[in-house]
Amino acid sequence: MREQPFDAAQDLTDAPRVGGTQRPRDAATLILTRGGSRPEVLMGRRAPGHVFMASKWVFPGGRIDRSDFTAASAGDLAPGVARRLEGELPARRARALALTAVRETFEETGLVLGRAAPAASVAGPWREYRQAGALPDLSVLSYVARAITPPGRSRRFDARFFMAPAEALLSPEPTAGSGELDEIAWLPLDQARALDLPAITRFVLGELAERLDHPDRPLPFVRMVRGRHVVEHRD
Template identity: 35%
Template sequence: MRELPADMVLPEGMVPDEPPATPAVPRDAATVVLIRDTTTGPEVFLQRRVAGMAFAGGMTVFPGGGVDRRDADASIAWTGPEPAWWGRCFDCDPALATALVCAAVRETFEESGVLLAGPDATSVVADTRPYADARKALENRDVSLAQFLADAGLVLRADLLRPWAHWVTPIEEPRRYDTRFFVAVLPDGQRADDVTSEASDALWQAPASAIADWREGRRGLMPPTWAALADLDEFDSTAAVMAADRTVEKIVPRVVRRGGTLHVVLPGDPEYPTGTDNEVGRR
């Protein structure tokens, strides 16, 4: 488990002064770290969330969001590792694994315009512009991912994803997510954009550069985002990232107040609370 920087703090107000008597139940969610090769090494796609949003407003994040109940639709045309394999990677049952993979594909398309699907098991859409109306319909929840893919004659490409990490929001926070992180390479011909109501800007950036922006105060990063960037900074190509032998470990941070500021601590840290049920509120 990567150690967080000692000077990483959370925005004031993210955690209430009085912790909830009963921690919120975390909502299942999926996040996708999109990567691409450049002449100087891999870059990642980042979005700054609109300020004022209920969760992580103003913070820089990867595309992602909560699981929709329709994401578990077993009728979705799928190629790649089966749900049982994803379940073993993320320590969950196949039904939830199906929903997580589908949520990852859906949220990535909604928030960045990148679609990890193709006409068949060996191809991927090269231009997603013809699906602009469907993208908006997905975002508005007017259609499900299964309906969109069926109408478009597309197959979900689960083989384009890799499991990367698993973070659960601290029990001190009022909005909690049980988030599985995936990585995926930007498909040839496609482009990631900022056409989403949830982001004020978006960009491709080298992991080290994104961390430098955080350190200089130009961007805010949540601990899971910082950790993913720090991990990815160790790779010199997207092929190496996708070939990495990762063991996904669930991380349940806690929030402590240190010198008037909010800090996140991880299991094993001397300040990590002990003698408490750190899984309170989990399904």
């Protein structure tokens, strides 16, 4: 199994240091894949007006919301996924982060990862998802990477990257979503790597390519320690 390189210099260019002591906020990202011999991945381009990573191609995702702690689901995290997450944070927060990935993907792309269920009326950010007639299915998620934005950036996230197959979607094609992403597309991995990507997204794409052949490879954790980027691998 090959270890993926991380471009530390590009990472500093992506999000220059602006000062301050912001603490990273928990966030989650969902990598959707489809295809066999030539796998494709779903990616979106961030609108130019964003303060953070403007015009970069990324996976859908965002920060955790209070509603993610109480949202209903049709399936629980697989035991191995739950074990890895719960080695880092409490079980309730681990589940909430998995739900964050599902909710943010729906908001940004219109794609519903879940099982068909009677439409329900709920308040808050889950309202439109539940009105679409679905419940999120956490059992299809794999946990594939973690990354913390370096100190001093305008936005800092402690991001968990999840992966799921397109077969778990109730509809295969994205919509315009919330408008946070101004273009959304299924892309072959080689085409995705040629886009204008943040360093962490490029790193995770490489990790994804390896993981498709070796699903049990150790999970990478990217962060800055004493001023240097470090990639630590955890079983």
